[in-house]
Amino acid sequence: MYELQKVDKKFPGVHALKAVDFKVGRGEIVGLVGENGAGKSTLMKVIYGAYQPDGGTISIDGKTMRFQNPRQAMEHGIGMVFQEQSLIANLTVMENIFLGFEKQFVRFGVINWKAMAAAARHQLAKVKLDIEPSTITAKLSFAQRQLVELAKVLTLEERIDGDLVILLDEPTSVLAREEVQLLFKLVRDLTTRASFVFVSHRMEEVLELCDRVYVMKDGAVVDVVAQNQADIDAIQHKMVGREVDKRYYREHKQKPYDADKVLVSMQQASIERKYHDISFDLHPGEVLCLVGTEGSGREAILRTIVGLERPSAGRLAIKGQRLSRFSARQAVAKGVGYTPRERKIEGIVGGMTVFENMTLSQLHNYARFGVLRVGDEKRLAREWIERLAIKTPSEMKDCGGLSGGNQQKVVLAKWRSGGSDIMLLDHPTRGLDIGAKEDVYEMIRDMSDAGVGIVLVADTLEESIGLAHTIIVLKDGVAQKRFDCTPDSKPSLYDLVHHMI
Amino acid sequence: MNFERLNAHFPWITLVVLFLLVGLANPAFFNPVGLLALAGDVVPLFIMALGMTFAIYIGGIDLSVQQVANLVTVVATVFLVKLGIGVALVCILAGALVGALSGLVTTKFYVPSFVSTLAMGFVVLSGAKWLSNQRALHMNAEAREASFGWMFDTTLGLPNELIIAVLLLALCWFLQTRTTFGRALKAVGAGELAAVASGINVDRIKIMAFALCGALAAISGLMFSVKLSGGDANLANGFLLLAIVAVLVGGTPLTGGVGGVLNTAVGTLIVMVIRAAMVFLEVDATHQQMIFGIVLIVAIALTIDRSKLKIVK
Known part of the structure; x- marks a missing residue:
């Protein structure tokens, strides 16, 4: 449903994206791997609307789109969970979830906190996080905050018609192993509600979670592999153009x-x-x-x-x-x-x-x-x-x-x-x-x-x-x-x- | 051509456009004699702005420069007869000392420079009032002629005060681009924490920048005093706003790290052209400050690096 065709992006001196084709199906989890500088982050920015491509088309369900900014992309169901978390530490969880969208709870200029708490509980339930919505965000663990962030993006579900595409940028880099497993289980469960694009440096995780993996090198997609035919060595070989042997650490x-x-x-x-x-x-x-x-x-x-x-x-x-x-x-x-x-x-x-x-x-x-x-x-x-x-x-x-x-x-x-x-x-x-x-x-x-x-x-x-x-x-x-x-x-x-x- | 790359060229394009506009509206503006006179008038302001550039380049600001110039007009007038041209040295050292003190307060006590220099300005103002007995003083005409008369001569058809301005600009440009001090200034302005971790003595660099700013403010005050042949604790009032405007419209943003003294030269010329335009359009003198206030806000809004400044309070 979400599709990029021949998307091109140039910066002075760098051809950051070279005719990239990229597709996310409904309920699909798509991985994105590549060396630093391969164009992953540029591609992500094009997807969530921070960059406008120089060439090619973006389409959702066959309709061509052009996003001027992330807000417009959001209105079409594209949400981003940032690597550096975007939550404000001294606000409560529910205030963070509905930051900028409090209007729905306002009666006569005053916020109805009970209604907001109830709505926040509904969002938190989606990510299976059992905490009081009135908790101050700073008191949560890093993993919990990440889930709150995900819950915040999932509010899009109620706000817009159509399908959601959620981008996860290195979500596991600071999580412990058990936390990673919980997150993955959650993401799999959430595929009934949204599609995901998952970017990570940890190859095993990408292969474990994703249905399909896009491999990027020097601004181009060099391979797309399905989960069942993926092979870490082969992918790494494509990413760097050389083998990772046992003498890795010299x-x-x-x-x-x-x-x-x-x-x-x-x-x-x-x-x-x-x-x-x-x-x-x-x-x-x-x-x-x-x-x-x-x-x-x-x-x-x-x-x-x-x-x-x-x-x-x-x-x-x-x-x-x-x-x-x-x-x-x-x-x-x-x-x-x-x-x-x-x-x-x-x-x-x-x-x-x-x-x-x-x-x-x-x-x-x-x-x-x-x-x-x-x-x-x-x-x-x-x-x-x-x-x-x-x-x-x-x-x-x-x-x-x-x-x-x-x-x-x-x-x-x-x-x-x-x-x-x-x-x-x-x-x-x-x-x-x-x-x-x-x-x-x-x-x-x-x-x-x-x-x-x-x-x-x-x-x-x-x-x-x-x-x-x-x-x-x-x-x-x-x-x-x-x-x-x-x-x-x-x-x-x-x-x-x-x-x- | 994207907007960011255009940004760097914005100041001089503005200058050329303004210059042509004013000249087309009033062709007499292009008269070289008149232009030289205008340029001569703006020299004290330019030198103050030159100093201010260093304070802003490291991401700080010096609000005491106007008061330093005020103090210097009084010191120069009072001690001219006794010290002759040596009074210049006393003034410059005093300015550097005031700047260094502001820098010391900023770095050692963690007082933001806009507060430390504002406070230091009031201290200096008191000194000027005390020394002048709150009166307007007049310079001894003979001593003035003997020590500083050369300032108003010309060399090869150019007014000497303009030559002084160009020499100071060249010196400052050399400092900024060719010396370890200038490189360290840039590092402090663009990435202070990396400069610290690279072993640069950031405190010393900051103190030196403020001292240089103070010294140039003193030179500015001295020239102004000699020009007007007198001293007064309020003589240089009105310089501060224009000096900041000159630096910012020149393209050195409040966040520091980019721009520099050449930009300030362009910025000062822009201020000069705007001033000339206002005279031509018969804008009331009392309204001129308002115009420059608005120019200042526009200049800050256009030049500030928002990626560096996440929060404004």
Whole structure:
């Protein structure tokens, strides 16, 4: 019923969608996979009306449509469940569900809360969420909020005639496994009410849930596979054009580290309510993984080393020198490089060019008496663009316009080109596709070979195990267990989870 | 051609269109002698706007510049006889000091710059009133001629004050585009948290930006004082609004990070043309501020980067 035909979209310098055909049938769950920059998010934006295509047609039940904005798309039954949740935390659940559509409950200028609560209960029942509609949204768990968001989109059912198409953008990225299963069961049940488009980086989930899967590469749909004939390896092969083999984490390249020298030494350090009594030494060539659940103190430990947090007790020494004042400036000067989880906020400066971003941490290397040698800066940038295969038309391009993986490479190039030999990586592969992830793993091994000490907070446990020389498992800010790993003797997932929870 | 790419060219297109419109309505406007005189009149404002550019470029604002200029007119008039041309140095240092203090308050006590500079402006105003005894002072004519008479000479047919303006613009442009300071300013304006995580001393950069803004405001006040041959705690009133208008219509948005001093040069010329048009159309002097108030709102509405500013309060 919902159909895109030969949809084209161009941005300056990029052909983002190339004659894409896309179809969603009634009650169908359609998956959408592809590397970052393959055109998934552009396609989603075209579907929910945020972008207008340059060519091709959009039709619903054979009728050609043109949406000027998401609101118009919504009026034709297309709803979007956003990855970053759009609920307002200090409002109640029912206020959020009917935000902007309170009019139906208003009598003489006053809202009839009972009527709204009843209507909200009806919506919540659709997503099988048994909570009071008057609960403040902030008190809900992340998974519950996601369901409220879905319930909010499902109010479309009453508001419009015709069929619903609901877009789910990475809905599982922060859910625990059981929660994912519950969500999937719910989505399957809801196919009586709506069709779904499901976008995820987790291939197994896409195949588990979807009836058909669209595979995108470089702005084009390269394959459409039905669930029963899908094969993960084959799809991944089509997405990246190369095989994902067993040496994914480059374990064969792991070499012993230099245990005689110490780069970072943290002793009995604590920050109230974040972590407690943490001690470790980081050596040249070592990959030290901090493992734990969200809020176990991993991120705060990284931020302490880079000087963005101040420990309330304990000692921190970088290259033998004990720190008393904590600032990022001091840490960077001592060779610390920080690759933050919030790449677009703390990693790169959007609006500045690729070369400006690369030299930002080392301006003094490219200046005499405060005057920049811009030619040298550009030369450096071109060298690293080639070395890391960064996809950008030139070093003069706005860094904010690159895809996530390429932005991450710019951040890594910034630190490596400046000679940082203590790297703090917080979720360096978050939101990256397989190809870009592998590039990052390769770079981690290269840095390790070059004698760089790395503290890593990885995206998944497999990643931690695959990459680490040393694993420290944290729980509620306290170190539970330390594992020393060589390529042949790595702890199993179970060993880690056992200490995490 | 999409709207965003057009946006960057909007200021100078506006300038050319306005310039031609005013000239077509009143061909006498194109007279080079008259234009040079108009440009000369706008020099003190331009220099103040130049300084303001740095404050706005990092995403802040400096509301004390008008009061700094006021104070400087008084200081220059009172100390001219005693210090001669050395009074210029005293004025510039005073301006830089006031700016640096505002920057210090902003960065160390987390007071937003629009409040810290507003408050600092009142402190400075009190100083000006105290020093002038709340009277309009006149400059010693001989000392003025001896120390600053050269400002009104011409070099190769160009008024020296215009040459000063162009030199300051060149200096500021160099600072903005070719120095580590300028690069850091851009990073602070476009992505402050990433600048912090890259090890840039953001506090120092901010303090320097406000100090530079104060110093340029002082130069602006000094030139104005010499031009009018006197000092008064209210002499430069009316400059603040126009300086902000010049920066914003030039295309440096309140959110910072883009635009810069060349934009401000264009913005100042737009202000100049609008002013000339109002004189030609015989708009009452009391209404002119209203017009500029409206221009300011339109300029902000057109230039502000809404992707960066999710909430306005």
